[in-house]
Amino acid sequence: MKLAGNVLVILLIYTVLALALVFGGIFVFDIIKDVPFNLMQALQSALDWLPSILISGLLVGCSMAFGKFMKDNPGRFSALLLSYIKVVFVLGLCCTTLCFFISEILGPMINKKLVANISLEKNYQDYLALARKYKNEEKYDSAMLYSYYALNLKSDGEEARELRDILDFAPSLKIEHTESKIGIEELKKETTGYKNIPELLQKAVDSYDEKNYFDAHYYASMVVAICKDNDANLFKAKQLAGDAWNKLYETDYSQKTEENLVYAEKRRGYSALSQGDFLEAYYLFRELIEKYPTDLDIVRYFEIAKEELEEQYFYIDETTDLQAFEQYHNVFFTVDNDFGAKDVIFAKGVTLMEKAGDLFLYLRSLSSFSYDANGNFVKSFSVPYAKVFAEPVSSFQDSFVGENNLELEDCIPCFMLEAVDRDIEGKKIVPTHIYGDKILEQKETSNFLLLPMKYNDLILLCRASLGAENMPLGTLFEFVKICKDYGYAREVFLQILISRLVYPFFIMAIILVMGIFAWNYRLSKEIMFKFKWLFALPIFTIAVFTFLEIFDFVQTLFIYTMISLCGFGAIGIIIGFYIVFIFVLSFIFLALRGK
């Protein structure tokens, strides 16, 4: 116990002094280089050195204490050596745990913070350049948007005034958005509440009797849409829908009364809705709801148009503030395409959003490049933002499921590519397409991109953008299994996984080697520790640092060779090797002699 206390005191004093030296050194170095002191960067450097400091502290501490508590000349496998190895093991485990905590939790956290700071500055500069560019080109909408983004990232930058000027003087981009609050929730419930055909048909008949022909047509059309061909209700529903439609067009508009005009507009909107032009219907009802917020028809069909629109598009303003909250940057992967080859997908930033229990992804600057089986470029598209949601595989045809090795309970990512403005009609962001072949250019493009991959894999790929070193161990383990399918080198990810898994064993083995070293070169009991020796201690830290780095490199080489030989089996072999190695080192330690 005394020995452990003694070594621990030396270890702690040495660690504190060494860390102070590292921090001091960085501080002085920053002053000489005339750069501001960055605490995070200094902390990262200090943590890089900490394992070496701890191990060399342990080496020095053990070397000083081993001799001090030695009573007589101990033989091989003596009780003294057994008690010494216990101390080395206990302190070694503490140091190993600390090192593992630093490498797995604290280190990645600091690294993430540093990377975020760097990308923040870079994004700010990008936005600033874009805001200036669009201002000069008199494209004020874009100039305002980028000024807003830039100010969001850094409101006290040197250029903040210039950006605020753009925001103040450029024509206003946003129109005040008012939303009718009247009974929307109740109406939503009402429109979605009727699930079975007789109920819907009854509702259509009731509406027809009440001369509410919009609702009558709407509910009758719903019945037509969900009825099977042999359903007895189908004929009645069709008849009712036709009658209601005719009634809608029977109204005389020769008198330009306000009532007539509103009715005409409502009918135009409804017509657009029933023809599937949800975009037109949405803007028509949006305009009407601002003027007539209490008209129940307008409120109801606005809500329906909105729901339908949101199934096909997302709003531009959903993405306005997203970049500051992006969790992942530069996400890329490949996925099988219709040409028998791969599509390359790249997104500059990804934000994960949870809304009502569903997980959405917003992908910034999404690009897709398609290649054919010969490796020739076929087509590409890029879009400023895409919204991704999970779609159950069960809602697709069985052939889609079978061809892509998916299971019915899986979900696939569905990319919504087009964005519209919530208020202004005609403002729409669509993908830009490039084709390698003229024939393809004539093909219609879809608003959606469905990728034959699991939604969870997409989430894993986003996490992979943090780098194999910064991914949580469990995630990395999962990713190694699938990475090859998405254009990532399995060898590299497996090597990093093994290196991280065996890191505690590696540190423990080095500590045991140092324990053996400390015993062999211990300070004699008769000799007092001299103050001047303190100045020589950094030699040991530098030496340990060099050894750690060299052996880490050597370990990487061995792991790669093992992966080449045994693939996934390398995990077990390397861990097994370390366990045996630690046993051998313990045996060697116990077999040491006093003289």
Place this chain on the structure above:
Amino acid sequence: MKNSLLLVVVFGLSFLGLTLFGSLVFVSYINTCSIVVGVEPELKFADVFFYVLIFIIPFVVTCGCLFMVFYIIRHPNQPWTTYVTYFLICLLVWLVIIPCIGKLGHNVKKENTVKPLSSGYFRYEDNGLYYYTDNSTLYINSDKSFLRGSANLDNRKLLGAVKIRVNDPIIADSLKVHPFVCDVADTILMYGITARKFALSGYVKYLVFFTMGVALISLVLLAKVSAWPLLNVGLVLLNFGLIVFVNIRLVFTGALDHIQYFLKSKNFPLSENVLFFPIVINITFILLMILVCVIGAVVNKSHRSVK
């Protein structure tokens, strides 16, 4: 006699252990560098083993001498025969083993085969992301631009191989080490090359290399500098590193040539001789070690007399 024999055993065991370890590391290095992701690896052990052995033995035997110094530090009360044995083994290493191995390696050539890169993988290089198909290249610059080109994999492989030593740039990132350690590794790699170069230049030129050997043999002077053996080990290691680094990276590479030209222009005595810098620098090392050894002995003696 027993102590001398033990010293020989220490040298022999460290030589065997380090040769085995070093060759395994080197073979793994060659195999790792030849990896192309997604391609079935062709592991070469027997083919490269002899080449590797020739390459690493000069450094391994030098380390063997270092381990003998560590043994002397561990067992300080050695008779004079141990020191004689130490010097004899060192002379054998520096005057027989290293030159002979260097000459033996003259005919050994390793064919450096460069394999084409595999398609279908992302590779980070030059601050951008590359994706190769069989017929085209996609370059994605993280700033904004996307370029499509038709550069094929066969052209790319040469660039990759020359620039970062490894066949596939994907592997390069995971082999990155701290710059200081990179210098250490480079020095170890250059050690074998330099030894072979001098061994092949004849015995007179080999003397230039031998000057470093003399400085390294003198490390035994530091074995008893302080009463704390661990400190002596540290000092020996530090000096070993310094002597090897200064000689291999500065003296033998011609990095000091301009100073020699300057001295020559000032008619500095003996400055035109090829042995000038190696001798001056290594003698300085030896003198410093003698000085430290003497100071250490005096201080230790005074401490003992005080007691």
